[in-house]
Amino acid sequence: xxxxxxxxxxxxxxxxxxxxxxxxxxxxxxxxxxxxxxxxxxxxxxxxxxxxxxxxxxxxxxxxxxxxxxxxxxxxxxxxxxxxxxxxxxxxxxxxxxxxxxxxxxxxxxxx
Amino acid sequence: xxxxxxxxxxxxxxxxxxxxxxxxxxxxxxxxxxxxxxxxxxxxxxxxxxxxxxxxxxxxxxxxxxxxxxxxxxxxxxxxxxxxxxxxxxxxxxxxxxxxxxxxxxxxxxxxx
Numbered sequence: 001x002x003x004x005x006x007x008x009x010x011x012x013x014x015x016x017x018x019x020x021x022x023x024x025x026x027x028x029x030x031x032x033x034x035x036x037x038x039x040x041x042x043x044x045x046x047x048x049x050x051x052x053x054x055x056x057x058x059x060x061x062x063x064x065x066x067x068x069x070x071x072x073x074x075x076x077x078x079x080x081x082x083x084x085x086x087x088x089x090x091x092x093x094x095x096x097x098x099x100x101x102x103x104x105x106x107x108x109x110x111x112x
Numbered sequence: 113x114x115x116x117x118x119x120x121x122x123x124x125x126x127x128x129x130x131x132x133x134x135x136x137x138x139x140x141x142x143x144x145x146x147x148x149x150x151x152x153x154x155x156x157x158x159x160x161x162x163x164x165x166x167x168x169x170x171x172x173x174x175x176x177x178x179x180x181x182x183x184x185x186x187x188x189x190x191x192x193x194x195x196x197x198x199x200x201x202x203x204x205x206x207x208x209x210x211x212x213x214x215x216x217x218x219x220x221x222x223x224x225x
Contacts, residue, residue: 004154034213043116043203043216044155089154096211098143099168102154 002027004092006103013080014111021106023090024072030092033066033073034100038087047088048075080110114138116217118204124223130192133220137185137206143167145214146179146189147203155203161187162210194224 003026013019025033031052036044050057050064050073057064061080066073073092077084087107091100117136125131137144142163147155158177160167163184172179176195181187191198201219 006154032211036216041218043205043218045216046213049213091154098160098210099157100155100214102156104152104154 002030002092002094002101004090004101004103006090006106008106009104010107010109012109012111015080015082017080019075019077019080019084019108019110021075021088021090021108022072023074023092023103024070025092025101026071027092027094028068028071029094030071032093032096032100033064034091035062035064035075036089036091036102038089038105040086044089077108080108082110082112084108085110116204116206116215118202118217118220120220121218122221122223124225125194127196127224128193130190131194131222132188132190133202133204133222135187135189135204135217137187137204138215141206141208141215142184143207143210143212143214144181144187145205145207146187147205147216149201149203149219151200158189160210167210191222194222196224198222199224 006023034049038044063076087105090103144161146158149155159169161181179189203219205214205216
């Protein structure tokens with residue numbers, strides 16, 4: 001099956017700075033790449049996703065980039081705020097949004 | 113719109129006991145997923161239903177885990193007998209249809225002693 005690696009495992013940034021989280025995947029057939037935010041005691045919440053026919057997608061302060069050749073994709077959060085503090089997971093799937101393979105997560109801490 | 117509901121939120125059992133989790137998906141969502149999330153890891157898919165039929169259960173340990181979605185709405189996931197390594201958060205997710213965005217419930221945290 002698909003193998004997704006995620007880095008870094010922890011990330012601390014000052015409020016207002018940018019944060020970047022990177023993921024690589026193993027199966028070149030993967031075609032769907034969502035990012036989820038998980039707060040303590042809650043289930044993951046989708047924050048942005050991208051499909052393999054698109055190289056970049058942006059939603060306000062959040063953007064995702066995809067490099068299919070290198071098989072990696074990244075999450076960019078600009079102007080970070082304390083409420084951005086959470087664990088972020090990337091995922092990949094070869095069957096659209098069905099069987100998601102998740103990375104190991106990045107704990108983001110935004111320091112006020 | 114109500115989200116995915118799960119119960120119980122927490123469960124503590126002894127090894128070799130049985131346990132069941134319940135999930136009520138978002139109204140109208142045909143696809144339902146169960147994931148296992150071990151502490152410090154990302155969720156791992158256990159089983160996917162489309163209405164009341166199983167689409168993918170390749171990662172479900174069928175010797176001890178079972179799941180059903182009899183009327184195509186609610187679903188239950190059962191573990192019998194439980195092992196220490198089953199300690200995890202069990203997440204339920206639903207989507208309007210296959211290949212649509214998955215929405216997760218709050219999960220059930222299981223501790224096996």
